[in-house]
Amino acid sequence: MTAPDRLIAVERVTKRYATSSGPVEALHDVSLTVGEGEFCTLIGPSGCGKSTLLGMLGGLVHPDSGRVLVDARPVTGPDPRRVATVFQDPGLFPWRTVLENVEFGLELGGSAAARRRAIATELLPPLGLKGFAEKYPRELSGGMKQRVAIGRALAIDTKILLMDEPFGALDEQTRVLMGEWLLDIWRRTRKTVIFVTHSLHEALFLSTRIAVMTARPGRIKSVLDLPLDYPRSMESPELVALRAKLWGEIREESLRAMQ
Amino acid sequence: MTLLARAGLFLVLLGLWEAVGRASNPLLAVPPSAVLPALRDLLLLRSYPDLPANVLLTVREIAMAYALAVVAGLACGFALGFNRLIGRAWGPMIAALYAVPAVVWYPSLMLFFGLDAASKIAFGFLLGFFPVTLAVLAGIRQVNPHLVTVARAYGAGPLTVFGRVMVPAMLFTLVGGLRTALALAVVGVIVGEILGSKRGMGALINHAYGLLRTADYVALVLVTLALVVGSDVVASLAERRALKWSE
Known part of the structure; x- marks a missing residue:
């Protein structure tokens, strides 16, 4: 049994990448724990290793040192029984219909055709994709594509959902609406979400916890807990105060990243 | 409309041909009105009674x-696409070989494989x-690496x-290459037969x-044409089926 407040544990992780101008340290001695049912956001300047950290949780990137535990077991590779990932680029398969894209993970997991069809079909209405089952990705808007990608992740019903700037490519209005929609999904499914973003608004609006990362090499600068109710109002005094505090921390790192 | 225009163009060309x-000189060129009876005789196996055997042989050579x-x-x-070293070393050589007019190899193919079916199959x-x-190589380069990550x-x-990402992602290019290859295999076999053979x-x-x-010559060319067009129709049907999603 894992302690519920340590569903995910990142322990002193370091990662270097070889580039043409020599090795670059993406993450330096990063430690972080995330409890079950939390909505934990990673925020920080571009290139601070947020995506690298998320890749490690998903088993797509291996740390040079330190270790990553999910459910008290070290992550050695992708494990779709426990972790599902949504990427910034939805990465839908253009030759598959919406329904077939949502079914993808179930198909790889070996579930029967009728069963996966039933699961995927049931997911479409809450995704706002009712009536789009037989459409191909090129017929969808950016927001819809990302909802299909989220559907593909929800379909395999994992405890943990990793989201790498899922709304980063969307326009501001769609982004706000998608945030509200995601909040609704999260509150109903009570999944543990690790969410990477650049957006202060998104972080404050969604998270139970925000981890601020430093400019390269990425370290955890500070962790903010947000014991506030949903839905949140950006005008509430607590959130205004938190926003100022968060901006102070990020501003400093973004300035360093620009130098 | 397209059909009408196409039929119109066809009639104009036929008329020009007739004129x-x-x-x-009737030895060098024949009008369609002379080809029709020849075609009838050919199909009724009057002029060339062994036509079916020859068609069958050519079809079998093409298939092989x-x-x-x-x-x-x-x-x-x-092998070239998945192995970076071999691909870098040999890829350009393949492309260069493709640029050589293939017919220059035919004499040596006849020497190696003889005058029968084998040399035609080799040329096709x-x-x-x-x-x-080349379609496989181009196709592999086209696979979006992000989809592989997903x-x-x-x-x-x-x-x-x-099976689930590379092949479907390459299919567009791959099917195009397979279709070109079929057309060229047909050309290879028939040119091979024309350059030197007793059957086909x-x-x-x-x-x-x-x-x-x-x-008779024109009638035989028309039958060959039907063979070529037929194979291309089959190939294009297969292509459309495979690429339903991109319509």
Whole structure:
């Protein structure tokens, strides 16, 4: 049994990448724990290793040192029984219909055709994709594509959902609406979400916890807990105060990243 | 509308052919009005009673050449595409070889494989092989690496990535290459037969042409044309089925 407040544990992780101008340290001695049912956001300047950290949780990137535990077991590779990932680029398969894209993970997991069809079909209405089952990705808007990608992740019903700037490519209005929609999904499914973003608004609006990362090499600068109710109002005094505090921390790192 | 325009163009061309054919030396050119009876005689097996055997032989040579070209082309393409070192070393050589007019190899193919079916199959194979290999190489380059990452995140191993991501992502290019290869295999076999053989459609064409039986010659060309167009129709149907999602 894992302690519920340590569903995910990142322990002193370091990662270097070889580039043409020599090795670059993406993450330096990063430690972080995330409890079950939390909505934990990673925020920080571009290139601070947020995506690298998320890749490690998903088993797509291996740390040079330190270790990553999910459910008290070290992550050695992708494990779709426990972790599902949504990427910034939805990465839908253009030759598959919406329904077939949502079914993808179930198909790889070996579930029967009728069963996966039933699961995927049931997911479409809450995704706002009712009536789009037989459409191909090129017929969808950016927001819809990302909802299909989220559907593909929800379909395999994992405890943990990793989201790498899922709304980063969307326009501001769609982004706000998608945030509200995601909040609704999260509150109903009570999944543990690790969410990477650049957006202060998104972080404050969604998270139970925000981890601020430093400019390269990425370290955890500070962790903010947000014991506030949903839905949140950006005008509430607590959130205004938190926003100022968060901006102070990020501003400093973004300035360093620009130098 | 398109159909009407197409039919109109066809009639105009036929009319032109008729006019030019009538005005020319009948040994060198024949009008459609002379081809029709020749075609009838041909199809009723009056002029060339062994037509079916020859058609069958040519079809079998094409099928063999194409099958070999596809198998070898796929194997070679994937070997080059998945192995960076071999791909870098040999890829440009393949492309350079493809640029050489293939017909220069035919004399040595006849020396190696003789005057019978084997040399025609070899020539059809040679023409069909390159488009398949190059299509595989181009196709592999076209696979969006992000889709491979997504599949891996969902637990796909190398084989699943290959079958569920690489092949469908390459299909557009691959099917195009397979279609070109079929057309070229047909060309290879028939040109091979014309350049030197005793049997097959090419040999009949050569025979009719050599004896200045121009109407029969044109009729045989029309039958060959039907064969070629038929194979391309089959290929395009397969292509449309495979690429339903991109319409």
